[in-house]
Amino acid sequence: MxxxxxxxxxxxxxxASYAGVSIATVSRVINQTAPVATKxxxxxxxxxxxxxxxxxxxxRTLAGRxxxxxxxxxxxxxxxxxxxxxxxxxxxxxxxxxNLLIHSALSNPDPDQGEMPLALGEHxxxxxxxxxxxxxxxxxxxxxxxxxxxxxLHQSPPEGLAIPNVTFENKDxxxxxxxxxxxxxxxxxxxxxxxxxxxxxxxxxxMGYLEALNAHGLVFNSALKLRGKFSPEIAxxxxxxxxxxxxxxxxxxxxxxxxxSGAMMALREAGLRIPEDVAVVGFDDTLLxxxxxxxxxxxxxxxxxxxxxxxxxxVRLINGEKTESVTLLPTELVIRKSCGxxxx
Amino acid sequence: MxxxxxxxxxxxxxxASYAGVSIATVSRVINQTAPVATKxxxxxxxxxxxxxxxxxxxxRTLAGRxxxxxxxxxxxxxxxxxxxxxxxxxxxxxxxxxNLLIHSALSNPDPDQGEMPLALGEHxxxxxxxxxxxxxxxxxxxxxxxxxxxxxLHQSPPEGLAIPNVTFENKDxxxxxxxxxxxxxxxxxxxxxxxxxxxxxxxxxxMGYLEALNAHGLVFNSALKLRGKFSPEIAxxxxxxxxxxxxxxxxxxxxxxxxxSGAMMALREAGLRIPEDVAVVGFDDTLLxxxxxxxxxxxxxxxxxxxxxxxxxxVRLINGEKTESVTLLPTELVIRKSCGxxxx
DNA sequence: TTGTACGCGTTATCAC
DNA sequence: GTGATAACGCGTACAA
Numbered sequence: 159m160x161x162x163x164x165x166x167x168x169x170x171x172x173x174a175s176y177a178g179v180s181i182a183t184v185s186r187v188i189n190q191t192a193p194v195a196t197k198x199x200x201x202x203x204x205x206x207x208x209x210x211x212x213x214x215x216x217x218r219t220l221a222g223r224x225x226x227x228x229x230x231x232x233x234x235x236x237x238x239x240x241x242x243x244x245x246x247x248x249x250x251x252x253x254x255x256x257n258l259l260i261h262s263a264l265s266n267p268d269p270d271q272g273e274m275p276l277a278l279g280e281h282x283x284x285x286x287x288x289x290x291x292x293x294x295x296x297x298x299x300x301x302x303x304x305x306x307x308x309x310x311l312h313q314s315p316p317e318g319l320a321i322p323n324v325t326f327e328n329k330d331x332x333x334x335x336x337x338x339x340x341x342x343x344x345x346x347x348x349x350x351x352x353x354x355x356x357x358x359x360x361x362x363x364x365m366g367y368l369e370a371l372n373a374h375g376l377v378f379n380s381a382l383k384l385r386g387k388f389s390p391e392i393a394x395x396x397x398x399x400x401x402x403x404x405x406x407x408x409x410x411x412x413x414x415x416x417x418x419s420g421a422m423m424a425l426r427e428a429g430l431r432i433p434e435d436v437a438v439v440g441f442d443d444t445l446l447x448x449x450x451x452x453x454x455x456x457x458x459x460x461x462x463x464x465x466x467x468x469x470x471x472x473v474r475l476i477n478g479e480k481t482e483s484v485t486l487l488p489t490e491l492v493i494r495k496s497c498g499x500x501x502x
Numbered sequence: 503m504x505x506x507x508x509x510x511x512x513x514x515x516x517x518a519s520y521a522g523v524s525i526a527t528v529s530r531v532i533n534q535t536a537p538v539a540t541k542x543x544x545x546x547x548x549x550x551x552x553x554x555x556x557x558x559x560x561x562r563t564l565a566g567r568x569x570x571x572x573x574x575x576x577x578x579x580x581x582x583x584x585x586x587x588x589x590x591x592x593x594x595x596x597x598x599x600x601n602l603l604i605h606s607a608l609s610n611p612d613p614d615q616g617e618m619p620l621a622l623g624e625h626x627x628x629x630x631x632x633x634x635x636x637x638x639x640x641x642x643x644x645x646x647x648x649x650x651x652x653x654x655l656h657q658s659p660p661e662g663l664a665i666p667n668v669t670f671e672n673k674d675x676x677x678x679x680x681x682x683x684x685x686x687x688x689x690x691x692x693x694x695x696x697x698x699x700x701x702x703x704x705x706x707x708x709m710g711y712l713e714a715l716n717a718h719g720l721v722f723n724s725a726l727k728l729r730g731k732f733s734p735e736i737a738x739x740x741x742x743x744x745x746x747x748x749x750x751x752x753x754x755x756x757x758x759x760x761x762x763s764g765a766m767m768a769l770r771e772a773g774l775r776i777p778e779d780v781a782v783v784g785f786d787d788t789l790l791x792x793x794x795x796x797x798x799x800x801x802x803x804x805x806x807x808x809x810x811x812x813x814x815x816x817v818r819l820i821n822g823e824k825t826e827s828v829t830l831l832p833t834e835l836v837i838r839k840s841c842g843x844x845x846x
Numbered sequence: 847t848t849g850t851a852c853g854c855g856t857t858a859t860c861a862c
Numbered sequence: 863g864t865g866a867t868a869a870c871g872c873g874t875a876c877a878a
Contacts (some may be wrong), residue, residue: 167624167648169855180865185857195863210644215626216569217855219560220870227603235589238789245579248606257621259571260602262592277601280511282559300554304511390793419793426795445582449734449763451770451795513871524849529873536874539847561871564854 168209177205188213227257228472229278229286231293235262237388238416238444239461243311246465247287254473259283263292280306285472287311291356307475309468312359314484322471324464324485328359328441331457331489332366333373335439336411338455338491340374343498345408345437347379349400351386351393351417360388363413363441381405386417393420401428409437409497415447418454422496433498443492453494460487512553521549532557571601572816573622573630575637579606581732582760582788583805587655590809591631598817603627607636624650629816631655635700651819653812656703658828666815668808668829672703672785675801675833676710677717679783680755682799682835684718687842689752689781691723693744695730695737695761704732707757707785725749730761737764745772753781753841759791762798766840777842787836797838804831 174181179198186192187202194202205211219225228251232240251258261278276297278286285307288298295316302308302319310323339345350367353360364383371378384400386393393412400407401424410425412418418440422432430436432452440447443458467485474481493499518525523542530536531546538546549555563569572595576584595602605622620641622630629651632642639660646652646663654667683689694711697704708727715722728744730737737756744751745768754769756762762784766776774780776796784791787802811829818825837843 171855181856182858182865182867183863186864189857191857193863198863212623212625214564214855216560216563217870218857220558220564220872221855221857223857223870225560235592236585241580241584248579248604252605252621257626258604260592260604261596262589277596279556281556282601446790446793449790449793515871525872526849526874527847530848533873537847542847558871561854562873564856565871565873567854567873 167214168211170211170213172209173202173205173211176209177201225282225284226255227259227283228469229259229261229283230289231278231286232260232262232289233292238446239414239442242444242461243289243465246462247469248465250466250469254469256284256469256473280304285309285476287468287472288313290358307472309472309475311464311468312357314358320483322475322481322483322485324467324471324487325359326459326464327486327489328362329366329369331441331459331491332363332411332413333370334366334489334491335441335455335457336367336370337373338493339409339411339437339439339497340370340376343409343437346376347382347406347408348376349382349384349397349407349410351384351396351410351412351421353386353388353413353417355385357388360413367411379405382407386412386414386420388414388416390416390420390423393417394424395420397421397424398427401425401430407436409433409439412438412440415440415442415444415450415454415456418456418496419446419450422450433496437498438496440496447492448494450496452496455494455497455499456492458490458492460489463487511558512555514555514557516553517546517549517555520553521545569626569628570599571603571627572813573603573605573627574633575622575630576604576606576633577636582790583758583786586788586805587633587809590806591813592809594810594813598813600628600813600817624648629653629820631812631816632657634702651816653816653819655808655812656701658702664827666819666825666827666829668811668815668831669703670803670808671830671833672706673710673713675785675803675835676707676755676757677714678710678833678835679785679799679801680711680714681717682837683753683755683781683783683841684714684720687753687781690720691726691750691752692720693726693728693741693751693754695728695740695754695756695765697730697732697757697761699729701732704757711755723749726751730756730758730764732758732760734760734764734767737761738768739764741765741768742771745769745774751780753777753783756782756784759784759786759788759794759798759800762800762840763790763794766794777840781842782840784840791836792838794840796840799838799841799843800836802834802836804833807831 170181170184174184184202186194187199248258287309289311290313308321310321312325314323315321352364384396410421412421418438421438425432425436432438440454440456443456447454447456464487471481514525514528518528528546530538531543592602631653633655634657652665654665656669658667659665696708728740754765756765762782765782769780776782784798784800787800791798791800808831815825
């Protein structure tokens, strides 16, 4: 298959002469930036239609100093968490009339060491949504100082930077699900599978776990704190290791659904039944949760909504309107079977 | 939280005067488009560094007539299939130095009826990757006739349009997994859960199924053909319906992993064991497959690779190089437990 | 090896 | 309501 030669596209001048008006008028009907006579509008629109004209984005940006584009920076693409988030962000961006430019930080080497400057920034975006720790603090500061509108998803801003951030009521959700394990099922030996060290959501989920323990007079047993890193494989190994020690165990609170699935694997491999021998609960309520066997009791996190809110905050910022410095989205307990409820 | 005022960014002129050269020279060192004296290069680079200069994307595009951006058009964002694909596309695009603009067709109303023109197109991209049927044939034709480089993912081009397309060896993979059911396990009553009607991958998977049946002297029983639409819920209902009829059933070949998970649910709800009573196999080998209980025997499809190949084809097209009209990526049988193998 | 000057296609600011 | 025309920031002949 060989190349075809691109034809030349019509410009605003072509439209203007076709319609017998000036380019200024054409611009006016396109952008509705000033009143134009109805007849003229019709002629111009017909011209646009007939010539199949579409304004050149780059020229508009250059002249109008707006890219109409929002950038999204992610640590990496993948995981169950990712697509509802992207869904929210994409639809939100589109509703507000913005294009979405995506980059994963992995393919975006650290600008502190390497040469390559950030592919997303003030030169091609009106604002950025930064997920968790996809940007070094230094780079974040640079962009902030520059004045680029920024919103942080699932990360609070570095000291002194007034960047809006949106996340979940993690502590509250975690506390509630752990209390469910304690109050409804009477479990007392409850392990926790934490996420990555630096992950703030994980931190607050752990705090919620501790709070629930304390509220019910249970003492925290550090042997029951396992690092799951939001990864099924790592969680599986961690749980297998715990089971090897023979420590008594009633239930496992995994800080996300993926590590919960790893925990389930480990339990099953050890010949333990879920939830009869050990209960397992998660956090996030991703697609995975309902596909597991038994279906996972978890905390529903409004992931898609978070994406949408992040966009709306960013758009407000771009428009120079006031924004919330922190948005905490409520979570909700979702009872399925892995905790011991509803089992037959 | 209130607004901050954006500072003004340095231009190529600032860099030029800072370095004591002309803007042409600055442009040359940035784009390495002509030899420049080493000393000069150093001075310019220092200037760029000190001024924190980054070229304005819009201006480069306007002057150089290249957006350095690739557009990705999707029917909707979601499903397990989606991550690896996006991963491949994103990384591929980045490796080749392109930005990635994403749009889902859902938020992109049909331009044939509505007003809104396609948000992605010749005005803001150098080329487009179009997934399955996210674009009407008319719009596809328009873009093609215009000369915009186009690559189709999991869809063959409309009559007469020479657009490269990349997909899997669907028929072959389907045939192999169904033959596995027949030859290794001796199943004869094998149902199929197809995907959406118009989906080509699904069509070829069905063909592979039929081929396997024929090759082993089994006659196709139309009662065993169920529409799963690549959806767990729809598949679940379809299978439940089938079970209600009492038709004999040894195994189910689901045309994708998600419908396989739905089939499993239905079977379990009917009190049937997998694979002892009815075996289930899928297609794609997404994350889901290994998370199911029992782990799903399926056909591994190189989803991420398909994304990467699509990008490379598109880039070749953009560069005016020759491309493959069709790329068929090989699939591979992945034996887990849901077919009856490895069970203990 | 380097500099000058024009053009890329819009928006925005004036006048009329 | 409408029309000239000056930016916008950069690439790139063409000259030197």
